[in-house]
Amino acid sequence: MPMIFPSLTDNFEESFWKNTHSIYFKSMPLSANLLPRRENYSSHDVEGHDLFICGIILVNGRYLIMRLFTVGPVACYPEVLEAMGHQMYSHRSKEYFALHYETVRLLQDFISTKNEIFLFSSTGTGFMEASVRNCVRRKILCCINGSFGERFAEVAEANCITVVKLAPPLGNPISTADLDDLLSKNSDVEAVALTHNETSVGLINPLKDLVTVAKNHGKLVFVDAVSSMGGTEIKVDELDIDVCFSSSQKCFGVPPGLGVGSVSERAMNLSATASNKGWYFDFKLWEEDQTKGRGTPVTPAIPQIAGLNTALKMIEKKGGRKWYFDLYKERNQKIRQGIEKHGLSTFPRKGSESPTVNCINAPEGVEGGAIYEKMREKGFELAEGYGSIKKKTFRIGNMGYIEMGDIDLMLDELGKVISSL
Amino acid sequence: MPMIFPSLTDNFEESFWKNTHSIYFKSMPLSANLLPRRENYSSHDVEGHDLFICGIILVNGRYLIMRLFTVGPVACYPEVLEAMGHQMYSHRSKEYFALHYETVRLLQDFISTKNEIFLFSSTGTGFMEASVRNCVRRKILCCINGSFGERFAEVAEANCITVVKLAPPLGNPISTADLDDLLSKNSDVEAVALTHNETSVGLINPLKDLVTVAKNHGKLVFVDAVSSMGGTEIKVDELDIDVCFSSSQKCFGVPPGLGVGSVSERAMNLSATASNKGWYFDFKLWEEDQTKGRGTPVTPAIPQIAGLNTALKMIEKKGGRKWYFDLYKERNQKIRQGIEKHGLSTFPRKGSESPTVNCINAPEGVEGGAIYEKMREKGFELAEGYGSIKKKTFRIGNMGYIEMGDIDLMLDELGKVISSL
Numbered sequence: 001m002p003m004i005f006p007s008l009t010d011n012f013e014e015s016f017w018k019n020t021h022s023i024y025f026k027s028m029p030l031s032a033n034l035l036p037r038r039e040n041y042s043s044h045d046v047e048g049h050d051l052f053i054c055g056i057i058l059v060n061g062r063y064l065i066m067r068l069f070t071v072g073p074v075a076c077y078p079e080v081l082e083a084m085g086h087q088m089y090s091h092r093s094k095e096y097f098a099l100h101y102e103t104v105r106l107l108q109d110f111i112s113t114k115n116e117i118f119l120f121s122s123t124g125t126g127f128m129e130a131s132v133r134n135c136v137r138r139k140i141l142c143c144i145n146g147s148f149g150e151r152f153a154e155v156a157e158a159n160c161i162t163v164v165k166l167a168p169p170l171g172n173p174i175s176t177a178d179l180d181d182l183l184s185k186n187s188d189v190e191a192v193a194l195t196h197n198e199t200s201v202g203l204i205n206p207l208k209d210l211v212t213v214a215k216n217h218g219k220l221v222f223v224d225a226v227s228s229m230g231g232t233e234i235k236v237d238e239l240d241i242d243v244c245f246s247s248s249q250k251c252f253g254v255p256p257g258l259g260v261g262s263v264s265e266r267a268m269n270l271s272a273t274a275s276n277k278g279w280y281f282d283f284k285l286w287e288e289d290q291t292k293g294r295g296t297p298v299t300p301a302i303p304q305i306a307g308l309n310t311a312l313k314m315i316e317k318k319g320g321r322k323w324y325f326d327l328y329k330e331r332n333q334k335i336r337q338g339i340e341k342h343g344l345s346t347f348p349r350k351g352s353e354s355p356t357v358n359c360i361n362a363p364e365g366v367e368g369g370a371i372y373e374k375m376r377e378k379g380f381e382l383a384e385g386y387g388s389i390k391k392k393t394f395r396i397g398n399m400g401y402i403e404m405g406d407i408d409l410m411l412d413e414l415g416k417v418i419s420s421l
Numbered sequence: 422m423p424m425i426f427p428s429l430t431d432n433f434e435e436s437f438w439k440n441t442h443s444i445y446f447k448s449m450p451l452s453a454n455l456l457p458r459r460e461n462y463s464s465h466d467v468e469g470h471d472l473f474i475c476g477i478i479l480v481n482g483r484y485l486i487m488r489l490f491t492v493g494p495v496a497c498y499p500e501v502l503e504a505m506g507h508q509m510y511s512h513r514s515k516e517y518f519a520l521h522y523e524t525v526r527l528l529q530d531f532i533s534t535k536n537e538i539f540l541f542s543s544t545g546t547g548f549m550e551a552s553v554r555n556c557v558r559r560k561i562l563c564c565i566n567g568s569f570g571e572r573f574a575e576v577a578e579a580n581c582i583t584v585v586k587l588a589p590p591l592g593n594p595i596s597t598a599d600l601d602d603l604l605s606k607n608s609d610v611e612a613v614a615l616t617h618n619e620t621s622v623g624l625i626n627p628l629k630d631l632v633t634v635a636k637n638h639g640k641l642v643f644v645d646a647v648s649s650m651g652g653t654e655i656k657v658d659e660l661d662i663d664v665c666f667s668s669s670q671k672c673f674g675v676p677p678g679l680g681v682g683s684v685s686e687r688a689m690n691l692s693a694t695a696s697n698k699g700w701y702f703d704f705k706l707w708e709e710d711q712t713k714g715r716g717t718p719v720t721p722a723i724p725q726i727a728g729l730n731t732a733l734k735m736i737e738k739k740g741g742r743k744w745y746f747d748l749y750k751e752r753n754q755k756i757r758q759g760i761e762k763h764g765l766s767t768f769p770r771k772g773s774e775s776p777t778v779n780c781i782n783a784p785e786g787v788e789g790g791a792i793y794e795k796m797r798e799k800g801f802e803l804a805e806g807y808g809s810i811k812k813k814t815f816r817i818g819n820m821g822y823i824e825m826g827d828i829d830l831m832l833d834e835l836g837k838v839i840s841s842l
Contacts, residue, residue, distance in 0.1 A: 088489070279579040298546045
């Protein structure tokens with residue numbers, strides 16, 4: 001059962017401890033300031049394992065401890081939240097520049113690229129719009145596996161670009177043969193847009209194979225890696241991806257408000273001669289400030305950049321990318337095994353299941369939303385279905401700050417909820 | 422002298438107190454977690470007034486307590502930083518919707534409007550681009566008092582809009598007669614863009630008079646209120662401003678990463694028929710999600726929205742808008758009197774000096790940057806000059822979290838720095 005507290009008052013700390021005599025205080029409070037500090041309490045108080053804290057949510061005026069299995073924003077690492085609460089400083093100061101260029105370098109290493117990486121004051125969708133406006137003149141091919149592939153097409157159309165769609169039946173990955181075929185029939189397409197991991201249906205595409213096909217046709221490639229970057233390896237330079245973008249609030253476990261992405265030289269050259277690229281997302285403008293040591297043309301989202309910097313350094317310290325990807329694999333395996341044990345199945349075609357978002361078919365006669373609501377009442381925030389399969393499915397995220405013990409607790413509760421419906 | 426600590430370690434708290442025997446701990450640490458809690462120390466420890474804490478900055482690997490008089494990002498209120506460090510939750514949850522709609526309502530009250538107010542995951546410049554893309558087809562008149570007026574023109578041109586410029590000599594406000602005249606000569610102009618408060622030269626324009634002229638010509642009016650909203654009253658509906666936008670990191674004292682702005686019905690109707698408005702900043706898309714109870718079309722910058730919500734409620738609690746505007750007036754009067762006492766003059770024409778940013782002429786033979794650097798060494802972060810007058814001036818911000826006592830200390834140090842150069 002989730003813990004419930006009357007209100008956030010001065011004696012919150014006291015009432016928290018009064019109500020939780022036995023607590024394993026290993027994970028993170030809603031706020032660095034909000035929860036009691038372990039060192040102020042005797043070891044006796046912090047023994048026992050009946051409660052894992054992942055976060056606290058204000059529900060009907062009361063604070064509820066909630067474990068997040070969301071699909072973004074996701075639970076953030078304690079170190080990241082600590083960085084988010086720091087006092088501000090000028091974005092034209094030496095201190096900011098040190099943070100900025102270090103974060104860019106850490107990200108370049110993380111996705112194996114020498115391309116410029118920009119830290120946009122926007123979400124990943126801002127980078128999506130940027131890729132279209134800077135690099136495409138007339139026509140793009142959008143690979144669509146769900147709502148976020150659809151979004152890429154909508155964004156292109158809203159910018160007066162003609163869209164050729166490759167949209168297999170929902171739940172199926174993009175086939176390399178289909179892409180090859182469609183590109184042969186549409187030789188005037190300038191770029192191919194791919195959703196690496198489709199958050200709405202919990203599906204991952206065969207990135208390397210698809211990029212290879214597009215590159216064989218000489219096309220630009222834009223990769224929406226919003227829910228994959230950080231959770232699985234992406235080698236940008238090896239694959240020769242022209243624009244590869246993500247958001248802070250997914251696999252890096254940082255709050256939303258920051259879009260990051262790499263831009264190839266080829267994409268940059270197209271930006272140089274684009275006539276309708278606007279100002280806010282102009283790659284050349286961002287390149288100029290970044291390469292001349294001025295950071296960003298607009299005020300950067302300093303807290304999220306500090307948060308991402310902290311997350312990337314934390315990953316480095318704990319064992320690097322491989323350690324992080326292995327952690328995601330291990331956690332997702334645990335989630336998937338639990339799902340199967342409860343007799344549930346996942347929505348995407350076998351073999352295309354996402355390592356970061358599990359989209360699960362609701363049992364016959366049950367709406368996905370009902371499972372979501374029941375789990376919430378128990379203190380677990382999963383995610384509802386999305387788009388056309390909203391009612392038929394629910395989702396369990398595997399992104400950000402999740403402890404193995406929390407997965408056990410969540411699966412245990414999920415079993416009870418399923419059998420009660 | 423600023424306090425300097427070796428590093429942020431577990432014994433930071435201990436070393437902090439060891440090094441500051443006499444401290445008036447009234448203002449805010451860099452992070453809620455980082456600094457010692459007053460209640461843990463005897464009243465004897467916290468007496469005395471030789472040090473006011475506004476923030477801590479990492480300088481050459483050491484933490485330096487720094488008082489911020491920046492022009493954005495500015496020092497944030499303790500309550501705001503506390504909110505920034507909260508754990509995340511889904512932006513499709515009831516908790517987020519409660520935060521979202523309350524913040525919109527608080528902002529509507531603050532700038533006296535019934536128009537929709539959007540919470541963009543961008544900076545104020547994103548809203549600038551949005552106003553142009555959604556509402557202007559061919560031609561705009563940009564009033565230019567400095568770098569940010571120039572930016573409005575650049576943004577319009579980057580979106581293929583023809584710009585008519587009204588740019589008086591630097592330091593002068595826009596004249597209503599000139600605007601009237603230029604609008605008479607350019608009847609095909611669709612909109613007038615005004616910078617309410619020009620951050621680069623510390624100048625405020627006569628908003629009401631200028632808007633009246635533009636409206637008499639039947640034009641749309643866009644107001645860049647980035648460094649004025651919050652610091653001085655703006656009555657959007659009374660003036661009939663079509664798009665009035667700002668950023669979180671200025672007068673509200675919240676970290677950067679959030680653009681806020683109101684959009685009139687007339688502007689919204691123009692958006693409905695715009696053909697090249699893009700997706701990310703499409704007013705109609707934002708309106709649809711907001712009015713249908715879905716919040717935002719892209720993931721919102723939850724920490725900054727929580728921070729702004731906290732700031733607006735804090736203002737309400739302390740005495741409302743009037744109290745806040747009076748505070749700005751009082752603080753700026755103190756800063757201006759101190760400047761004059763030191764024999765310094767401000768850059769803009771008499772009567773047009775900004776209430777939020779003081780742009781000060783450097784003494785004969787001294788570069789503004791030298792004063793900025795010297796003040797930094799003493800623990801005060803002012804701002805350098807900007808644009809074409811970068812070398813001739815320096816700036817003292819009056820935005821965000823500044824205590825009266827800190828102004829005294831800053832002015833005192835400024836006097837010493839000036840006489841030493």
